[in-house]
Amino acid sequence: MKSGSNLEKVLEAGHFAFTGELGPPRGANVEEVREKAEFLKGKVDAVNITDNQTAMVRMSSWAASIILVQEGLEPNFQMVCRDRNRLAMQADILGAAAHGIRNMLCLSGDHQKFGDHPQAKGVFDIDSMQLIAMVKKMRDEGQFLSGAELNEAPKLFIGAAANPFADPFEWRVHRLAKKIQAGVDFIQTQCIYNMDKFREWVKQANDMGLTEKVYILAGVTPMKSVGMAKYMKSKVPGMDVPDEVIQRLQGAEKGKVAEEGIKMACEQIEEFKEMKGVAGVHLMAIEWEHKVPEIAERAGVLPRPKV
Amino acid sequence: MIVAKRKPFEEIKDMIKDYKKVLNVGCGTCVAVCLAGGEKEVAVLNSELEMARKLDNNPIELGAKTIERQCDREYLEALDDMVKDYDAIISMACGVGIQFLAERYPEKPVFPGVDTTGMSVNQAVGWYEERCRSCGQCVLGVTGGICPVTMCAKGLYNGPCGGTNNGNCEISDEQPCAWFMIYERLEKQGRLDNILEFKPPVEWNDQVPRTLIQSGYKKPEEAA
Numbered sequence: 433m434k435s436g437s438n439l440e441k442v443l444e445a446g447h448f449a450f451t452g453e454l455g456p457p458r459g460a461n462v463e464e465v466r467e468k469a470e471f472l473k474g475k476v477d478a479v480n481i482t483d484n485q486t487a488m489v490r491m492s493s494w495a496a497s498i499i500l501v502q503e504g505l506e507p508n509f510q511m512v513c514r515d516r517n518r519l520a521m522q523a524d525i526l527g528a529a530a531h532g533i534r535n536m537l538c539l540s541g542d543h544q545k546f547g548d549h550p551q552a553k554g555v556f557d558i559d560s561m562q563l564i565a566m567v568k569k570m571r572d573e574g575q576f577l578s579g580a581e582l583n584e585a586p587k588l589f590i591g592a593a594a595n596p597f598a599d600p601f602e603w604r605v606h607r608l609a610k611k612i613q614a615g616v617d618f619i620q621t622q623c624i625y626n627m628d629k630f631r632e633w634v635k636q637a638n639d640m641g642l643t644e645k646v647y648i649l650a651g652v653t654p655m656k657s658v659g660m661a662k663y664m665k666s667k668v669p670g671m672d673v674p675d676e677v678i679q680r681l682q683g684a685e686k687g688k689v690a691e692e693g694i695k696m697a698c699e700q701i702e703e704f705k706e707m708k709g710v711a712g713v714h715l716m717a718i719e720w721e722h723k724v725p726e727i728a729e730r731a732g733v734l735p736r737p738k739v
Numbered sequence: 740m741i742v743a744k745r746k747p748f749e750e751i752k753d754m755i756k757d758y759k760k761v762l763n764v765g766c767g768t769c770v771a772v773c774l775a776g777g778e779k780e781v782a783v784l785n786s787e788l789e790m791a792r793k794l795d796n797n798p799i800e801l802g803a804k805t806i807e808r809q810c811d812r813e814y815l816e817a818l819d820d821m822v823k824d825y826d827a828i829i830s831m832a833c834g835v836g837i838q839f840l841a842e843r844y845p846e847k848p849v850f851p852g853v854d855t856t857g858m859s860v861n862q863a864v865g866w867y868e869e870r871c872r873s874c875g876q877c878v879l880g881v882t883g884g885i886c887p888v889t890m891c892a893k894g895l896y897n898g899p900c901g902g903t904n905n906g907n908c909e910i911s912d913e914q915p916c917a918w919f920m921i922y923e924r925l926e927k928q929g930r931l932d933n934i935l936e937f938k939p940p941v942e943w944n945d946q947v948p949r950t951l952i953q954s955g956y957k958k959p960e961e962a963a
Contacts, residue, residue, distance in 0.1 A: 513893070514893070518940065540893055540895065540900045540901075541893075542902070542909070543892050543893060543902070543909055543910050545892075545910050546909075554892075554893065554894075556893045556894045556895070557940075557943075558940045558941075559893070559894075559895040559896055559897050559898070560895075560897075560900070561896075561897035561937060561938075562896070562897065562938075562939060562940045565937065565939065565940075566940070577940060593901060594901070595900075595901030598899065598900075598901045598902065598903040598904070599903050599904075599905065599906060599919060600899075600903075600919060600922050600923070603899070603922050606931075606935060607897075607899075609935075610897060610935070610936075610937055613936075613937050614897075614937050622901055669902040669903070669904040669909035670901045670902050670903060670904060670909065
């Protein structure tokens with residue numbers, strides 16, 4: 433075991449993993465974190481705690497992660513490269529591990545332009561690939577990035593993101609290979625709507641032998657409305673929403689669009705369960721945490737395995 | 740070349756409001772070529788200032804002198820006899836020239852007339868695009884002659900990130916994705932293996948003021 437995290441154990445044991453997501457509050461509201469966490473208890477193997485997502489300032493990811501540990505849930509501590517240099521990153525990694533955080537997701541981060549401080553100085557001292565390698569070095573070699581020895585290595589299960597849909601498509605599987613080379617243990621993908629393209633990407637990863645070296649969790653975000661689908665199609669960079677998805681939502685009865693969205697997500701999850709090279713699903717129910725129990729139930733991923 | 744743009748008029752006017760005799764020094768190299776701080780721009784700024792101060796009932800006497808390069812002692816020397824006649828100096832050179840001027844006349848207040856915006860190419864008259872951040876460790880040899888430090892909004896060394904959007908950067912449809920361009924160029928050249936390997940973190944060497952002494956040269960005795 434690299435980290436001994438629940439997520440690692442579930443995946444190692446060959447179970448189909450199911451992870452969720454929780455966005456920390458725009459303030460010091462601990463209760464909001466606890467309330468959102470309540471919906472996820474027993475329904476997911478780990479919960480991603482986002483790090484200033486879309487470059488909006490929120491309660492820090494590690495702090496909200498600690499609240500989750502207190503609640504008996506397993507956090508997946510997200511860290512972006514935008515807001516910290518290598519000193520702050522390593523310090524937070526050690527602090528997170530010291531508080532019982534066992535999973536970490538290494539990301540570049542959305543550009544600060546999108547957030548509430550658009551003229552902030554973006555740090556990007558290291559990139560997400562280099563962050564993966566840094567965490568691995570800390571964990572496996574017991575060394576800081578500088579090579580100096582650590583007084584106890586942080587035991588972390590190392591995750592990263594992959595976007596099979598951003599162009600150039602042909603390069604994406606090679607970038608996945610680079611993340612594996614850097615030392616990643618598991619991957620969570622961008623929200624999947626274009627199933628054809630995703631199948632093709634997973635096939636490439638299978639053919640290159642990558643899925644034997646890394647656990648891939650397929651990203652699923654149920655559509656709540658036609659407006660959301662259109663927004664994601666046109667306004668979210670790197671997102672691929674085929675017209676059929678929008679048409680199917682438009683075809684839903686009045687008041688039943690969200691229901692159709694959940695149905696589509698469940699159909700996707702059913703396919704991922706059978707898809708060679710896919711080890712689980714990462715459900716990003718954005719500001720929809722209360723729907724996770726229902727989605728998990730209907731997707732047939734309950735009860736979660738005890739490992 | 741180094742490019743700059745003139746500061747907003749009100750900002751310049753406010754900086755020199757307490758001075759009656761001001762020398763405006765242009766620079767005849769980079770900032771002249773990019774239409775920000777050469778002889779012509781010095782003349783334009785001076786006439787604007789003269790007019791505005793007259794309207795404010797606070798007349799100003801302005802001098803104008805454009806030298807070849809403000810980053811070079813040899814040319815600055817030409818100002819030595821002039822500056823004593825003025826209370827303050829405006830420099831329309833890049834940040835380098837402004838500082839060298841201020842260093843030469845430490846008793847005189849020196850004010851910037853431009854904002855230096857980077858090292859850029861001249862796409863057309865009046866249109867400049869940044870290409871280099873002078874990181875000191877050029878990777879253009881492996882990235883197909885496209886700089887990821889400057890051209891990628893996140894300065895990634897292992898791009899492209901997931902935000903590539905139809906060949907553009909996530910920050911704007913008008914900003915091409917540097918890593919998309921790097922991929923395309925290397926693919927055409929059959930050199931994709933250049934970026935298949937993980938690139939480790941950069942040991943930044945631009946975090947302190949840098950001094951460069953070319954090989955075969957040394958600091959003169961009196962300056963050492």
